[in-house]
Amino acid sequence: MRYLKFIVLCVLLTWQGYSQSEDEKQIKTIYKTALTQSKSYDWLNYLSNQIGGRLSGSIQAQQAVDYTKAQLDSLGLDRVWLQPVMVPKWVRGTPEFAYVETAPGITTNLPICALGGSVATPLQGVKAGMVEVNGIEELELLGKEKIEGKIVFFNKPMDPTLINTYESYMGCVDQRYAGAKEAAKYGAVGVIVRSLNLRLDDYPHTGSMGYGDTESAQRIPAAAISTNGADFLSTTLKLSPNANFYFKQSCKVYDDVQSYNVIGEIRGSTYPDEIIVVGGHLDSWDLGDGSHDDGAGCVQSMDVLRLLKESGYKPKRTIRVVLFMNEENGLRGGKKYAEVAKSKQENHIVALESDSGGFTPRGFSFDCSEANYGQVKSWGSLFEPYLIHMLIKGHGGADIGPLKDSDMVLAGLRPDSQRYFDHHHSAYDTFEHVNKRELELGAAAMTSLVYLFDTYGVVK
């Protein structure tokens, strides 16, 4: 009996050793292919510089659908298709304008941009006194008496002491998303929100906001101000508490329009019904060209299928790339994809999203069971030579979130986060800030993870 166990152990170890070295070999090939023959940087160049910002419902968003579909068509996948989805259409209109006025006629212009989903100001703009708060919590302390008729200036900065900048972001994104809704309850006439940016610069950063069930007539306009602008404004208000703030924006919501998720797949040779999804979102905000958010994630996801093909690997399971539409202001693409998948009773075993910028990959976060997480952790040594050290539990991604069920692994690529919010949702999110190698290393890491899930499946 003991002898038998020993033999079994030897066989297992040999097999493990063999498969580990097969995995090492395959991952090495994937990285080599990514760093010498990737198309992701060229694709991103086109998306960013030939198309540009791709806000849902815009002509550019449609151009991005057409372009990425054509590129996927050219890869010789087993199937490429468009999945229709209706998306909201919010349009910024003419550039916003704002100033602070410390005495009649003494004004300083400040860089603002409307938050996505905000209503316009009246044609002549809004001009009012201002009250500064350090986050939504302070509205209640001030009360209606001090807020009514004023513009509320939300100036809570991102916490610079947190190492993961997403945690800093989560600590103040509520003032952007819900600031207007909350301030309106106290009679505010507008809100100006400090940009969610850890850097001091002159770019206002947009992003989605919502009015919840606030009635149309009570909805007040909301705009972001650059971090330098916010510091200037705060100082000005300390010196001149009665200063007036003026801003004007002409943004508008139109009826929903037809758009698409772009999907392509390599059908699995052995378990075609087990689907591994990899994706990013094709829409972006309108101020920059959306290179980091999330052009990078789209081209990396497209590259996963291409790199598998180029490196001569034939997937056992179905590998599907999904470029989701409308992550930024509606998540309609992600919801639609999950709805269709469920209605067709498709068996998604893994979904991997890249939506944290095209920076040097540091690892992945996993939203999954302990058993699945244990499986992933066992692959750690395969990733170490590629300086992928973080295989942590955490959020997968917004677009793949609606797919979640208890048996599934949701995963998110985790690139270095230090520079991300410098660019996020602003005119500073442009192609020249993406490094080719860093982008390719992300694609290689994603491809390697997909390869491992394809090879071993997920434990139940």
Place this chain on the structure above:
Amino acid sequence: MRYLKFIVLCVLLTWQGYSQSEDEKQIKTIYKTALTQSKSYDWLNYLSNQIGGRLSGSIQAQQAVDYTKAQLDSLGLDRVWLQPVMVPKWVRGTPEFAYVETAPGITTNLPICALGGSVATPLQGVKAGMVEVNGIEELELLGKEKIEGKIVFFNKPMDPTLINTYESYMGCVDQRYAGAKEAAKYGAVGVIVRSLNLRLDDYPHTGSMGYGDTESAQRIPAAAISTNGADFLSTTLKLSPNANFYFKQSCKVYDDVQSYNVIGEIRGSTYPDEIIVVGGHLDSWDLGDGSHDDGAGCVQSMDVLRLLKESGYKPKRTIRVVLFMNEENGLRGGKKYAEVAKSKQENHIVALESDSGGFTPRGFSFDCSEANYGQVKSWGSLFEPYLIHMLIKGHGGADIGPLKDSDMVLAGLRPDSQRYFDHHHSAYDTFEHVNKRELELGAAAMTSLVYLFDTYGVVK
């Protein structure tokens, strides 16, 4: 006996637990201070934008000595001083000029720069046919017959498939350093070297080269060409093998001049004779402003002492910052520092260098005994919350190299290396490419490591 062992174990564990949590607290304070009150970015701004490139022997190098000495003086250290050292003075002269000529009068200008230490061309320049090689090894294959009277074009690119870009650099830096010396043996009249840059762009990257014992009359001029230029030239030579290459440069070596290492220290309260050095090099090449190489390392090193003071920590051992002069083209500062240290029989236990750019820190490399490395590895969990995952064996740094003895720990900060060679030694190494947070995280990681060595000393 067993009972006694148990008690000893309990005491040890309690003490360990206590000291671990003290360390956690102290490191947290260091990071918080670095991310909110660091001076490194302001210092770097001055070095880069008010002083600029600081080539040894230049006025800017002297300005950098004066500025950093004054800044260290203002920190309230126990002692700040200048250590005299004679340095070489090589001057680029008027901007270099080059073209390739495929037929008489049909020329295309190409961006080149003289390699540091190169001789000038004759006043009228050098014009000759060209022979392309993929590294020094190929010279022998071609032989004198094919090389004599020609300009040798060394076009071996950095290997993009290596994850650590320093390895790619090491794989072809010999053609920059020794290409001219080797080609001259075969009668070449000049060398053009592909820039050591993984990116395709238009910046030529300089760097040191040497003639060894080649006689003055046999020394041939050497220049770097941008990566785009190299690709263009290579294609041109394939289409027109008889094309001539012309270049002109007027660089010159002057007599050695007086310069200084800038040094400051906090004297240890308990073991003042045990010295922990932290440093970078104050000189840089002349094309950019030397922000990444190595302004970043200098201001981070200065910040280590400041952050220790600001976070209320009183070192037990002597913590000394050294800003070394002349790393780039002579290493005279590093050699002088070690020479003086040895003549004074100073007991250096640790030297930590930052000379790999101001990017997000990934870890440290250690050149030390197994016992010392074991000690360092035991600190891994203290660094993990700050996303410092690499505590590896490897090179410490060029400037601290001459200090090496068997009992000492030499350490190097290892930032993310993907973008480093985009900037290295070129006009693209400028302040706007350094991210404030990334720079500060490096300073915090260095300060934390110095704190741990100060607290625990080094094992013998």
